[in-house]
Amino acid sequence: METNHLRLNEQIATAMEMVANTAGFLWNKGWAERNGGNLSINLTMLVSQPFPPFTTSYETELSEAAPLLANNLLYITATGSRMREVARDPFARGCFIQFNDTGSNCTIVAPSGLLPSSELPTHILIQQFLKSQGNGYTSVLHTHPTELIALSHCRPFLNQKYLSDILLGMMPEARMFVPKGIGLVPYQKPGTVLLARATISALVNHDVVLWEKHGVLAVGTNVEECFDSIDILNKSAQIFLSARQAGYVADGLTGNQLNNTAPP
Ligand SMILES: [Zn+2]
Structure with missing residues (x-):
């Protein structure tokens, strides 16, 4: 068999x-x-x-x-x-x-x-993209992390650099382990080639991509690595939103503090 x-x-x-x-x-x-x-x-x-x-x-x-x-x-x-x-x-x-x-x-x-x-065509396109990059990445993971999705429902956060700076500033590990930050993909219908292509564009400079009002897709050398990258960025989103819920805006790491936090 x-x-x-x-x-x-x-x-x-x-x-x-x-x-x-x-x-x-x-x-x-x-x-x-x-x-x-x-x-x-x-x-x-x-x-x-x-x-x-x-x-x-x-x-x-x-x-x-x-x-x-x-x-x-x-x-x-x-x-x-x-x-x-x-x-x-x-x-x-x-x-x-x-x-x-x-x-x-x-x-x-x-x-x-x-x-x-039903996302097989998307996975094939992304797997082919990973092969073209020759970076040893073999894995693609799509999931629905609550806090990152919540941020994508608010227009000011739909700015790749602004959102990445916030997330990487919430704790040293974010910058250490996900130094490229998060890519943004404007809303597209799930399962479409348009979504796949927009994702691939964002993956050129990122390993984790936020799909507006939908979820996150990450790539890496294995699926646990993909999970870890998403987990770290979602923890940053949780810290940021917890501070907001407590009535203040999180300061974030200073420029000096960030500079002293080099990726391993
Ligand atoms: Zn989904």
């Missing part, structure tokens, strides 16, 4: 353990209501190559070829999956995507027969 073959692969099992942990974090944080959020990992470099071609799968032609993903293997959460379910069994709540040798189509194995996330 194809799915047993995948399930028994030690490298895939290790990656799935990280998916399960991260999905649990998202659920416990309250960032994954109903089936909110999705994630993908490029497994190509993580598994021994060549990876055997799928035999029990269905094939789908891509509306737009992804030549940089030729012969690549991706994992993506399945459509309709709750993160609390992904946390229990990422195999059952995910799909494996194997691209052909030109990246023009792919075969999909779904261990539980579920379809891939």
Whole structure:
């Protein structure tokens, strides 16, 4: 059985353990209501190559070829999956995507027969972008962190530099671990190519991107790293909003304090 073959692969099992942990974090944080959020990992470099071609799968032609993903293997959460379910069994709540040798189509194995996330086209475009950057990033995580979304409902914060300065000024770790700050993507309908393209533009200079009035997408070397980056920036948003709720505006770190907080 194809799915047993995948399930028994030690490298895939290790990656799935990280998916399960991260999905649990998202659920416990309250960032994954109903089936909110999705994630993908490029497994190509993580598994021994060549990876055997799928035999029990269905094939789908891509509306737009992804030549940089030729012969690549991706994992993506399945459509309709709750993160609390992904946390229990990422195999059952995910799909494996194997691209052909030109990246023009792919075969999909779904261990539980579920379809891939409706955001698959977005993930493919972003995964291809990550490949083009050659930075070793393999993972894409989209989730709904409450406080960052709240800030995106207020026009003055919809300014990339202004918002990044606020968030990086709330605690030294923000500047240390997410030095590029946050990119902003004006509201776009979820699941559209327009949203994917705007996200890719913002990812040129950022690893974390805020989708106005919707959520956050982060990229990194693994899904836990993506989670950590979002977690730090959302903590900054929480500090900022807590100060506002207490009736004052947080000072933020001074220029000197920021300068003394170099990334590790
Ligand atoms: Zn969403």
